[in-house]
Amino acid sequence: MKNKFIVTLFAYCLFSVFSGCNAQSSETKYDPNGIHWMSFEEAVKSNDEKPKRIFIDTYTEWCGWCKKMDAATFSDPAVVKYMNEHFYAVKLDAETKDTILFRDKSFTYVKEYKTNQIAIDLMQGQMSYPTYSFLDGQYQLLYNLKGYQTTEQFLPILQYFAEEQYKNNIKLEDFVSKVSSGNQK
Numbered sequence: 001m002k003n004k005f006i007v008t009l010f011a012y013c014l015f016s017v018f019s020g021c022n023a024q025s026s027e028t029k030y031d032p033n034g035i036h037w038m039s040f041e042e043a044v045k046s047n048d049e050k051p052k053r054i055f056i057d058t059y060t061e062w063c064g065w066c067k068k069m070d071a072a073t074f075s076d077p078a079v080v081k082y083m084n085e086h087f088y089a090v091k092l093d094a095e096t097k098d099t100i101l102f103r104d105k106s107f108t109y110v111k112e113y114k115t116n117q118i119a120i121d122l123m124q125g126q127m128s129y130p131t132y133s134f135l136d137g138q139y140q141l142l143y144n145l146k147g148y149q150t151t152e153q154f155l156p157i158l159q160y161f162a163e164e165q166y167k168n169n170i171k172l173e174d175f176v177s178k179v180s181s182g183n184q185k
Contacts, residue, residue, distance in 0.1 A: 035074055035083050040100050040118070043088040051137030053161055055087040058094050058119050063129040065148040076151040079158070086162035094119035094129065103139070134161045142166060156180055
């Protein structure tokens with residue numbers, strides 16, 4: 001009797017976990033107080049109407065650091081405000097089996113890599129999660145940032161790309177160091 005209860009409980013937990021994952025990956029949740037996440041296609045459409053930098057969070061459902069980034073850094077009010085003002089923000093599930101259309105090209109799921117081709121292209125084949133890609137208004141890849149970032153680490157990086165400091169031949173590391181030391185005073 002006890003074993004049957006444990007098996008039933010275990011089956012229910014598994015069902016809940018997998019149901020939750022599927023529900024999350026098939027719909028984008030809009031939080032009026034959070035980052036205004038878009039699909040890749042929505043960001044392209046918005047950018048074609050009003051050019052802006054594009055920020056792409058390439059994640060997977062199983063990535064613990066991706067979830068920590070969502071819970072901590074991406075929910076920080078300063079990050080939310082800055083991101084919404086300066087970027088079209090995209091959540092891209094690297095393992096999506098959906099076809100993504102971009103510039104007359106269809107990006108599909110690649111079985112051998114268990115990843116969508118657009119994630120492979122964006123990350124230049126260096127698959128690591130999370131990865132944050134910064135694109136300019138003409139869809140040129142400016143930089144890929146890998147790994148978890150605290151708010152304190154992340155805000156100067158956002159600022160670097162929003163202010164287009166890369167056009168002034170300023171290295172990202174130098175800018176971050178300068179801004180971070182200025183914030184500590």
